[in-house]
Amino acid sequence: MTTETTAVAAKDPFDDPVTSNKMAVRALIPLLITFVLGTLCLQGFNLVFQQVGADVGSPNQASLITAFPSIVLGIVCFIYGSLGDFVSLRKLVTVGLVTLFVGSLFGFVANFFFTANLWTVIIARVLQTAGEQVAGSAFLVVATKYLRNDLKVIFFGLFTAAYQLSASIGVFAAGMLSSIAWQYLFLIPSVTILFLPILLKTLPSKSGNGQKVDGFGFVIFGFATAFLTLFFSYMAWWMLAVSVILYVAFGFYINKASNPFITPAFFRNTRWLRAISLILVFYFVNYALSPIFNAIGTNIYHMTTTQVSLHIVWAFVVAAIVGTCSGMIVGKIGIKAGLVTAGTLMFIGWTGAAFSVNSGFVVLTVWACVFYAGCGMMYSPIVSTVLGTIEKDESGRGVGMNDLAMNVSPSIGIAIIGSLLGSNALAGHSVTGATGVAANYSNLMLIAAGTALLGLIVFFVFKKKIYEGNHALENDKAKAE
Incomplete structure (x- = not known):
C-alpha cells in the first residue's frame, strides 16, 4: 500500500496530457507577468x-x-530555450527569478543610496535582462510542449500582445519615473520573486530528456552569437569575422561530438529551414518603423521625439489588442490564413505609409497601426508553423532558434535601413510622388513593403512542403473533419 501511494505521489502530472494542460496554464500566467515586467523595465x-x-x-x-x-539578450534567448530540452524548467526559472531579483535590488540600492555609477547600472541591467528572459523562454517551451494545439495559438498571441503592451507602458513609466528618480525603474520587476512558490508547484520537475548538458557546444554557440550581436551594435567587421569563424567551428564540433546539444540532423530538416526563412524575411524590417517615423516627424513635420512617440504608442496598443485576439482569430480561420492575413496587413501598412509621407502625421499613424496589427497577428501563426516542423522533444531548441532569428534578422535590417536613413541615399524622387528628403523616407518604406511581399511569396512557394506532417495543424485538421 505504501509503495503504491509513493508511486502515485511521485508521478509527474506533466506526464498526463489532461493534467499537463491544466498545470501548464497555471504556470504560464505568472511567467507571462514576469516577462511583461522585465520587458517594461527594458523598454x-x-x-x-x-x-x-x-x-x-x-x-x-x-x-x-x-x-x-x-548582447546578453541575444545570447540567452537561444541558450535558455535550448536548455529547456535538457534542464528542469523548475530549476531554470528559479535561477532566473533569483537573478532578476538580485539585479533589481542591486541596481536600486547601488545607484540610489550610493553614488550612481555607469558600471553598477550596466551590471544591474545585465543581471535583470538575463533573469527576465528565463520567463520568456520558459513560457514558450511550456506552451509548445504541454498545451493543447488549440490553446497554443491563444497563448502565443498573448505573449506577443504582452510584449507590445509592455513596450508602450515602459515608455510612459520611464517618462514619469525619470522626472522623479530613474533608479525606481530597477524595482519594477522585483515583485516577480513572489511568483516563485507558485512556479515551483506548477512547472515540470523532470530534467528534460535526461541527457548531459553539452556545455562546450553552448559556449561556442554563445560566443558566436555574442560577436554577431556586437557586430550589429558597433558595425566592426572583425567581430563579424570572429562570429563566422566560431559558427564554422561549431559546425565541425557538432559533426564530431558524441552527444552535442543540437545535431546536424536538426539543420538538415528542410521543412524547418523553409519555415524559419519566413521569420528571417517577415521580421527583417520590424525595428525600422520607429526610426523612420521619428525622422519624418522631426524633419518634415518639425515635431519633437516625445510628440512622435505619443503617436506611435497607439500602434503598439493596436498590436497588443490584435495580439490578444490573434489566438482566437487563428483558431477560427486556421494557421495558414492567419499568417497570410498578418503578412498582408504588414504589406498594406508599409505601402500606405510610403504613399502618405506628405499627407499628415495622423494619416501616417493610421498606417503604422495597420502594420503593427500585422505584427501582432503574425507571431502566433508563424511560431506555431516553425515549431510544428520539429519533434516536440526538440521544441526547446526550436524556441531558441526562433528567438535567435527574431533578434538577428531585424538587427541586420535596422543596420541597413539606418545607414540609408542617415545618408539620404534614396532622396530625390519616388514612384509615390514624394520628392527631396521625403522621397528617401517613402522609398525606404517601399523597400520595407517589398520585404513583407517577399515573405508572402516565400510562404506560397514553400507552403506545401512546410505543412507536410506539420503537427501544428492537428487542430485545423480536427475542425475540418
Whole structure:
C-alpha cells in the first residue's frame, strides 16, 4: 500500500496530457507577468539611457547601458530555450527569478543610496535582462510542449500582445519615473520573486530528456552569437569575422561530438529551414518603423521625439489588442490564413505609409497601426508553423532558434535601413510622388513593403512542403473533419 501511494505521489502530472494542460496554464500566467515586467523595465531604460548616462557622469558612454543588455539578450534567448530540452524548467526559472531579483535590488540600492555609477547600472541591467528572459523562454517551451494545439495559438498571441503592451507602458513609466528618480525603474520587476512558490508547484520537475548538458557546444554557440550581436551594435567587421569563424567551428564540433546539444540532423530538416526563412524575411524590417517615423516627424513635420512617440504608442496598443485576439482569430480561420492575413496587413501598412509621407502625421499613424496589427497577428501563426516542423522533444531548441532569428534578422535590417536613413541615399524622387528628403523616407518604406511581399511569396512557394506532417495543424485538421 505504501509503495503504491509513493508511486502515485511521485508521478509527474506533466506526464498526463489532461493534467499537463491544466498545470501548464497555471504556470504560464505568472511567467507571462514576469516577462511583461522585465520587458517594461527594458523598454524604460531604452528610453532614458541618455539621461541616466548624464546623471552618472558618463554621457558619451550612455549607449553601453542598452548595448550590453542587448548582447546578453541575444545570447540567452537561444541558450535558455535550448536548455529547456535538457534542464528542469523548475530549476531554470528559479535561477532566473533569483537573478532578476538580485539585479533589481542591486541596481536600486547601488545607484540610489550610493553614488550612481555607469558600471553598477550596466551590471544591474545585465543581471535583470538575463533573469527576465528565463520567463520568456520558459513560457514558450511550456506552451509548445504541454498545451493543447488549440490553446497554443491563444497563448502565443498573448505573449506577443504582452510584449507590445509592455513596450508602450515602459515608455510612459520611464517618462514619469525619470522626472522623479530613474533608479525606481530597477524595482519594477522585483515583485516577480513572489511568483516563485507558485512556479515551483506548477512547472515540470523532470530534467528534460535526461541527457548531459553539452556545455562546450553552448559556449561556442554563445560566443558566436555574442560577436554577431556586437557586430550589429558597433558595425566592426572583425567581430563579424570572429562570429563566422566560431559558427564554422561549431559546425565541425557538432559533426564530431558524441552527444552535442543540437545535431546536424536538426539543420538538415528542410521543412524547418523553409519555415524559419519566413521569420528571417517577415521580421527583417520590424525595428525600422520607429526610426523612420521619428525622422519624418522631426524633419518634415518639425515635431519633437516625445510628440512622435505619443503617436506611435497607439500602434503598439493596436498590436497588443490584435495580439490578444490573434489566438482566437487563428483558431477560427486556421494557421495558414492567419499568417497570410498578418503578412498582408504588414504589406498594406508599409505601402500606405510610403504613399502618405506628405499627407499628415495622423494619416501616417493610421498606417503604422495597420502594420503593427500585422505584427501582432503574425507571431502566433508563424511560431506555431516553425515549431510544428520539429519533434516536440526538440521544441526547446526550436524556441531558441526562433528567438535567435527574431533578434538577428531585424538587427541586420535596422543596420541597413539606418545607414540609408542617415545618408539620404534614396532622396530625390519616388514612384509615390514624394520628392527631396521625403522621397528617401517613402522609398525606404517601399523597400520595407517589398520585404513583407517577399515573405508572402516565400510562404506560397514553400507552403506545401512546410505543412507536410506539420503537427501544428492537428487542430485545423480536427475542425475540418
